[in-house]
Amino acid sequence: MERREYYSLFETTRARGWLIYRVFAIFMFVAICFIWFYRLSNITINGEDGKPWASLGLFGAELWFGLSWLFSQALRWNLVFRKPFKSRLSQRYEEMNLPGVDIYVCTADPDIEPPIMVINTVLSVMAYDYPVEKLSVYLSDDAASDITFYALLEASTFAKHWLPFCKRFEVEPRSPLAYFNTLASKTYPHHHNHAKDLEAIKKLYENMKIRIEDAAKLGGVPKETRSKHSGFSLWDSYTSRRDHNTIIQILLHEKDPQNSKDVDGFNLPTLVYLAREKRPQHHHNFKAGAMNALIRVSSKISNAKVILNVDCDMYSNSSQSVKDALCFFMDEEKGQEIAFVQFPQSFENVTKNDLYGSSLIPVTEVELHGADGYGGPLYIGTCCFHRRDALCGKKYNGRSTNDWMSENSHVIETNLQELEEQSKALACSTYEENTLWGKEMGLRYGCLVEDVITGLSIQSQGWKSVYYNPTRKAFLGLAPTTLLQTLVQHKRWAEGELQILFSNYSPAWCSLRSISLGLRMGYLHYNLWATTCFPTLCYSIIPSLCLLVGIPLFPKIYSPWFIPFAFVILGESIHNLSEFLIFGGTIQDSPFIITAKFMDEDVSQRYEKEVMEFGASSPLFTVLATLAVFNLFCLLATLKELVLSEGGVRAYEEMLLQVLLCGFLVFINVPIYQGLFLRKDKGSLPTSVAIKSIALALSACVLSKIFI
Ligand SMILES: *[C@@H]1O[C@H](CO)[C@@H](O)[C@H](O)[C@H]1NC(C)=O
Numbered sequence: 205m206e207r208r209e210y211y212s213l214f215e216t217t218r219a220r221g222w223l224i225y226r227v228f229a230i231f232m233f234v235a236i237c238f239i240w241f242y243r244l245s246n247i248t249i250n251g252e253d254g255k256p257w258a259s260l261g262l263f264g265a266e267l268w269f270g271l272s273w274l275f276s277q278a279l280r281w282n283l284v285f286r287k288p289f290k291s292r293l294s295q296r297y298e299e300m301n302l303p304g305v306d307i308y309v310c311t312a313d314p315d316i317e318p319p320i321m322v323i324n325t326v327l328s329v330m331a332y333d334y335p336v337e338k339l340s341v342y343l344s345d346d347a348a349s350d351i352t353f354y355a356l357l358e359a360s361t362f363a364k365h366w367l368p369f370c371k372r373f374e375v376e377p378r379s380p381l382a383y384f385n386t387l388a389s390k391t392y393p394h395h396h397n398h399a400k401d402l403e404a405i406k407k408l409y410e411n412m413k414i415r416i417e418d419a420a421k422l423g424g425v426p427k428e429t430r431s432k433h434s435g436f437s438l439w440d441s442y443t444s445r446r447d448h449n450t451i452i453q454i455l456l457h458e459k460d461p462q463n464s465k466d467v468d469g470f471n472l473p474t475l476v477y478l479a480r481e482k483r484p485q486h487h488h489n490f491k492a493g494a495m496n497a498l499i500r501v502s503s504k505i506s507n508a509k510v511i512l513n514v515d516c517d518m519y520s521n522s523s524q525s526v527k528d529a530l531c532f533f534m535d536e537e538k539g540q541e542i543a544f545v546q547f548p549q550s551f552e553n554v555t556k557n558d559l560y561g562s563s564l565i566p567v568t569e570v571e572l573h574g575a576d577g578y579g580g581p582l583y584i585g586t587c588c589f590h591r592r593d594a595l596c597g598k599k600y601n602g603r604s605t606n607d608w609m610s611e612n613s614h615v616i617e618t619n620l621q622e623l624e625e626q627s628k629a630l631a632c633s634t635y636e637e638n639t640l641w642g643k644e645m646g647l648r649y650g651c652l653v654e655d656v657i658t659g660l661s662i663q664s665q666g667w668k669s670v671y672y673n674p675t676r677k678a679f680l681g682l683a684p685t686t687l688l689q690t691l692v693q694h695k696r697w698a699e700g701e702l703q704i705l706f707s708n709y710s711p712a713w714c715s716l717r718s719i720s721l722g723l724r725m726g727y728l729h730y731n732l733w734a735t736t737c738f739p740t741l742c743y744s745i746i747p748s749l750c751l752l753v754g755i756p757l758f759p760k761i762y763s764p765w766f767i768p769f770a771f772v773i774l775g776e777s778i779h780n781l782s783e784f785l786i787f788g789g790t791i792q793d794s795p796f797i798i799t800a801k802f803m804d805e806d807v808s809q810r811y812e813k814e815v816m817e818f819g820a821s822s823p824l825f826t827v828l829a830t831l832a833v834f835n836l837f838c839l840l841a842t843l844k845e846l847v848l849s850e851g852g853v854r855a856y857e858e859m860l861l862q863v864l865l866c867g868f869l870v871f872i873n874v875p876i877y878q879g880l881f882l883r884k885d886k887g888s889l890p891t892s893v894a895i896k897s898i899a900l901a902l903s904a905c906v907l908s909k910i911f912i
Pocket residue numbers: 376377521522550675676677678792
């Protein structure tokens with residue numbers, strides 16, 4: 205064969221301005237060392253005053269902050285950006301030579317995740333611009349809800365119209381609901397045929413939506429509908445969500461040609477519904493367990509070499525993503541070692557200023573690029589393409605065969621019913637007993653962030669991963685819309701990350717040979733995230749407390765020791781702010797998809813107005829409110845002294861940084877004061893929280909005045 209010049213299927217570039225950043229980081233580090241030194245040498249001096257605890261506390265906090273900053277530099281030192289070349293992919297591979305792709309959508313609760321939302325996700329991934337014979341979509345329903353099944357059945361019929369429509373008019377995005385919503389803000393299609401077909405398809409969609417929502421309202425599928433599809437009989441033996449047989453239905457498959465063609469006579473992708481067996485006496489391992497059942501069941505049905513998993517509350521915003529991802533896997537030179545291609549999780553229902561910081565801009569726009577520079581981003585549980593072999597525990601041994609075509613040899617010649625029967629056994633609740641599933645195969649169990657630990661264990665087998673963050677976002681999801689939801693989510697992440705520190709994959713002390721030092725430090729940054737609460741508490745209590753009783757803790761403004769403090773404070777603030785603003789410009793403000801169905805009317809109104817939602821009385825809120833009120837008291841007392849006492853101003857010159865810190869804490873807590881004292885709506889902080897926090901803060905102030 206004649207040797208052609210080789211063009212890579214993707215390109216990797218370094219961030220601009222990396223040298224400037226490194227110089228800045230080195231200066232920062234020097235300044236941090238000065239701060240450590242200042243604090244250490246001052247512990248003894250204050251010791252003579254009899255107040256070593258304050259300096260000791262601050263030293264601990266500053267040491268910790270400094271180390272945590274150091275770990276976070278691993279995620280900023282070497283940012284890389286990836287760019288795939290789809291046109292080269294299609295030049296090099298004919299459609300028939302592309303690998304199969306299995307797409308998993310996981311849902312767990314039809315009340316929180318309405319079936320109509322779930323099928324919009326399913327339809328958007330069925331409509332990828334990819335050969336349909338190679339595409340299979342699996343819905344895992346951990347609630348085993350017949351309404352979700354019914355919705356998927358409806359979607360399989362609607363797909364017969366929707367997919368040809370998408371192809372004909374090159375529709376984007378391909379979630380019907382999202383597409384109709386974009387039309388609301390844009391001009392209608394000019395083309396006559398397009399407008400006509402659009403009307404027709406919208407009507408089909410609306411009718412389907414009404415049928416599904418009616419079924420949900422009734423709490424069950426109507427009798428005459430049930431009789432039309434044999435699949436519903438599988439619910440005859442169903443007792444409860446936690447106790448039922450495996451339910452598996454292959455809704456569309458090429459072996460059932462009459463049913464699996466669209467209105468233009470072309471094949472549709474394979475579509476499968478799965479509710480794995482659940483028994484109260486067996487642990488089901490949440491989403492990780494569902495994913496592993498899907499991996500096994502799909503290996504029987506389509507056994508594609510590439511797996512994409514998405515959450516049911518997000519849809520594909522680009523029909524090209526599969527091809528983008530394949531450019532990485534299929535590159536002959538560098539693709540072999542790539543185990544997964546992670547896309548960022550982007551959100552559609554964030555407000556203009558992203559009230560709860562759901563977009564995690566520093567993580568998605570900076571840190572994951574930095575992890576990529578050191579051998580691979582974390583697996584974040586959704587929007588991720590996997591190489592099946594790697595996910596199933598295979599080690600990377602220097603070369604993988606890149607044999608993309610052998611999948612179908614597995615799938616034995618059987619009819620659909622036999623296929624369903626055989627797959628059923630793979631999803632039963634005892635299947636994993638005495639196997640490596642959950643330990644070395646599939647998603648790993650026993651961790652609150654099973655996705656991250658799975659990615660880590662794949663990387664420790666020698667594989668690399670890739671982060672691809674296209675300008676036009678590939679997946680759009682829904683962000684939490686109340687403060688409590690956000691805090692609970694962060695708490696789960698933080699706890700899960702901490703669990704990893706003490707697991708068999710701890711980046712701190714396990715020999716993860718193939719993971720570079722930089723990536724280890726990057727992981728550690730997240731693993732230690734939860735522990736940052738202690739230094740944060742120290743820093744929001746000790747300086748204000750000492751301000752109240754008149755103990756200076758920071759260097760005076762004319763002292764040379766003031767310089768490193770000022771440099772670190774200003775440097776970090778400006779750096780963080782610019783990171784946020786540079787990428788914050790991409791926050792979109794799209795037409796809102798507020799559905800009163802899954803959100804209280806006035807909650808959603810407050811969310812749109814960016815008024816923080818408290819409402820519930822949670823210990824998390826009591827802690828926040830107490831700190832806020834305590835700092836407010838300290839600041840007020842200080843201001844009173846400043847105004848009323850003689851020489852007050854001079855006294856506080858010595859404590860300028862403390863006054864500023866206290867003022868800053870009060871400033872960032874303004875939404876809490878509003879929630880405590882000014883607002884009257886249902887989303888404000890409950891009176892019990894207000895009473896508790898005031899009492900606690902007041903006693904802290906009084907006690908410190910008496911005893912210090
Ligand atoms: C989603 O896709 C549409 C095109 O269909 C594009 O205009 C929009 O910018 C994308 N959204 C994001 C957040 O990138």
